[in-house]
Amino acid sequence: MIRTVLGDIQPEDFGVCYAHEHIIIDANVATMRFPDFKLESVENGVSELSQFYADGGRAMVDSMPSDSGRNVLKLAEISRQSKVHILCPTGVHIAKYYDDGHWSNHYSIEQFTELFIADIEQGIDRFDYSGPFVERTNHRAGLIKIATSEHGLSPRAKRIFEAASISHRKTGAPILTHVEQGDGALEQAHFLADHGVNLSKVVFSHTDRKPDVQYHRDILQTGVRIEYDSAFRWKTETNPTLDLVMELISDFPDQIMLGMDAARPSYWKSYGGNPGLSYLLNEFTQLMRSRGLSEEQWQRIFISTPADAYNFNSI
Ligand SMILES: [Zn+2]
Secondary structure, X not given: OEEEOOEEEOHHHOOOEEEEEOOOEOOOHHHHHOHHHOEOOHXXXXXXXXXXXXXXXXXEEEOOOOOOOOOHHHHXXXXXXXXXEEEOEEEOOOHHHOOOOOHHXXXXXXXXXXXXXXXXXXXXXXXXXXXXXXXXXXXXXXXXXXXXEOXXXXXXXXXXXXXXXXXXXXXXXXXXXXXXXXXXXXXXXXXHHHOOOOHHHEEEXXXXXXXXXXXXXXXXXXXXXXXXXXXXXXXXXXXXXXXXXXXXXXXXOOOEEXXXXXXOHHHOOOOOOOOOOOOOOXXXXXXXXXXXXXXXXXXXXXXXXXXXXXXOOOO
């Protein structure tokens, strides 16, 4: 099954999916440091996702983990009103999105594991682990989001990656990772494999920021899935994300997905920005088709691969 904020569904009911999104980012240390990250409006979320639904979209994977602006109650409301399936993660982000004294800098592997599993099995805290009281909602986490920074697997990241591995083994929850500027993907894959994670349930993000084809072949050969999320960002004459998809989709048909990772209001039409979250279903789909992407390949990118990747591992 796939665990959405509104309950568990069968993979065949998931539908056209964006693999790495930011639907809500509430005020937080992260938005104090990076004010243009704030995405607080349920109304704008409903409006943008309703357009996505009208354009054929059916599911999105939100990727804000614990205490970095996550708000599962808002995600549930947006899902209810827009009819788009939404997955909300547990997990922890890189250190720069938190206070220096934040619990994520000093919790043990056992403590991280306990929090992650409680989010997955019981429900996400309405206060998002921001304070001493925890009040679990009945909206459960559908994946574990973890991240490495430019420093790779730091001691902090190793504790979090190990806790994610244990949580994955115990619950079957899939894992989504942040790969800073696309660097360090192989190190992540090896660490997770060494800790007993089924790499077909692991999704790497942002690797198209490093559009080196051989690097991507090496990553895909480990068996992980990747989601490219820079399609609309390139200011260059060519589109390296498009080139990567077209270069790799025949050899790795079940491992490539797409997402917007549009973590700024200026990327959303409902906040007055561009290109809007339907970009991948409209403009970018046309670009891929003009380069020869078949209907079957399109369906793998948007439908079958996300359903396989975000489906809980049987344990
Ligand atoms: Zn992101």
